[in-house]
Amino acid sequence: MTPCLQFPGGARFAFTVIDDTDDGTVDNVRPIYRLLESLGMRTTKTVWPVRCPEGSGDFWLSETMDDAHYRDFLVDLQARGFEMAFHGATMETSPRERTVRALECFRRVFGAPPRIHANHAFNRDNLYWGAARVDDPVLRRLYRFVSPQTPDFYQGHCPGSPYWWGDLCVAQIEYVRNLTFSEINVLRVNPSMPYRDPTRPYVRWWFSAADADDVDEFNNLLRPEHQQQLEEEGGVCVVATHFGKRFARDGKPHPDTQRLLELLAARNGWFPPVGELLDWLRARRESECLAAGEWHQMQWRWAWDLLARRARALAHQSQRGAMALWRDGLSPHLRST
Numbered sequence: 101m102t103p104c105l106q107f108p109g110g111a112r113f114a115f116t117v118i119d120d121t122d123d124g125t126v127d128n129v130r131p132i133y134r135l136l137e138s139l140g141m142r143t144t145k146t147v148w149p150v151r152c153p154e155g156s157g158d159f160w161l162s163e164t165m166d167d168a169h170y171r172d173f174l175v176d177l178q179a180r181g182f183e184m185a186f187h188g189a190t191m192e193t194s195p196r197e198r199t200v201r202a203l204e205c206f207r208r209v210f211g212a213p214p215r216i217h218a219n220h221a222f223n224r225d226n227l228y229w230g231a232a233r234v235d236d237p238v239l240r241r242l243y244r245f246v247s248p249q250t251p252d253f254y255q256g257h258c259p260g261s262p263y264w265w266g267d268l269c270v271a272q273i274e275y276v277r278n279l280t281f282s283e284i285n286v287l288r289v290n291p292s293m294p295y296r297d298p299t300r301p302y303v304r305w306w307f308s309a310a311d312a313d314d315v316d317e318f319n320n321l322l323r324p325e326h327q328q329q330l331e332e333e334g335g336v337c338v339v340a341t342h343f344g345k346r347f348a349r350d351g352k353p354h355p356d357t358q359r360l361l362e363l364l365a366a367r368n369g370w371f372p373p374v375g376e377l378l379d380w381l382r383a384r385r386e387s388e389c390l391a392a393g394e395w396h397q398m399q400w401r402w403a404w405d406l407l408a409r410r411a412r413a414l415a416h417q418s419q420r421g422a423m424a425l426w427r428d429g430l431s432p433h434l435r436s437t
């Protein structure tokens with residue numbers, strides 16, 4: 101059940117975004133940040149402080165703070181009130197030395213260490229990632245069954261590992277994202293956010309988010325009926341997305357995204373960056389930890405939503421494949437034989 105919250109300024113709900121930097125460049129994210137700013141919204145952007153000289157198959161298009169024009173854009177964004185956060189040192193796995201260098205670079209450029217971190221993809225320096233995201237023994241077994249990685253693949257939280265940086269995380273970083281859901285009001289699933297987890301000691305506080313991988317999922321999450329639900333329930337939405345994934349074209353924001361964000365901004369909402377929102381929620385927590393029942397439900401809801409998203413993505417892919425085959429003048433049946 102959503103706790104009854106009195107938001108600042110008499111707002112009826114809270115909304116923000118954590119934009120992971122995958123595929124992000126100045127050109128493809130600036131239009132959406134200008135739009136957010138014009139609507140009075142201040143959100144959070146993760147960054148990669150250092151380049152990835154060994155190359156990256158999936159993320160090579162992304163810019164990092166080693167690109168001067170991207171770094172300048174981020175510094176300007178911070179001055180405009182947006183929050184900068186950590187997405188690991190760079191787009192591929194980093195040994196401790198590179199993470200140390202990246203955290204130093206972050207502090208030098210932005211004047212303070214990151215307050216927020218989100219793990220990235222298959223980086224081995226991720227903390228408590230893969231099957232270690234959950235405790236439920238059934239879900240852990242299932243995860244290991246479908247995952248290509250070995251159980252000890254992610255080692256950011258393992259002292260002695262070449263990828264270890266848990267000591268730096270707990271010393272410098274306040275909040276780390278774990279589970280995400282297909283739900284606009286995150287408090288419906290995780291009313292006790294942010295929370296501490298004594299079994300994962302290298303993270304101070306955890307938070308959850310609503311998952312929207314790209315512009316289509318973001319626009320679906322922000323449908324008017326979902327906005328209405330968020331407001332009626334007095335809820336909190338932290339969207340985990342990637343503004344680098346088709347949110348802008350030819351220097352303009354996606355028209356549907358623009359329309360939906362304008363609609364949201366016209367409602368009586370509070371639109372702070374993630375860190376400010378979590379500080380505010382935390383100040384209202386009576387206890388620091390998560391009830392066992394809440395954690396149990398969160399894990400199963402996460403697994404269910406993950407499965408449903410994968411199934412939708414597969415169906416979408418096969419639909420697009422079938423359409424391409426029709427365009428080629430071949431039926432799927434003929435191609436498959």
Ligand SMILES: [Zn+2]
Nearest residue numbers: 120122220221
């Ligand atoms: Zn990422």
